[in-house]
Amino acid sequence: MRSLERHRDAGAYALGVLDRADAFRFEDHLMDCPHCRAEVDELALPARMLRAYGRELPPVPDPLLLDRLLGEAARSRRLRRRARLGAVAAGLALAAAPTAAVLTPADP
Incomplete structure (x- = not known):
């Protein structure tokens, strides 16, 4: 992940769709970026709701x-x-x- 993209990956991180290496790099970035921490905190509830909704979906045909x-x-x-x-x-x-x-x- 390039440094310019780190600010855009808050949503992907909150949803848990980043691979291990990118998640590690983003967590490292989160320590130094209050803007991204606030964005991840803001996206935490919608991400949990989406995961709960995904568990309630009927099985794939x-x-x-x-x-x-x-x-x-x-x-x-x-x-x-x-x-x-x-x-x-x-x-x-x-x-x-x-x-x-x-x-x-x-x-x-």
């Missing part, structure tokens, strides 16, 4: 859920496409049947 949903949607589209092609083929066969019957020569 199954990571394979999206893959299963996409596969089911693709299967459904394939079935609808086959049904539509079958209906078109049946319609063409019905339309061509009377024409074929008229055009075939009759046996004497």
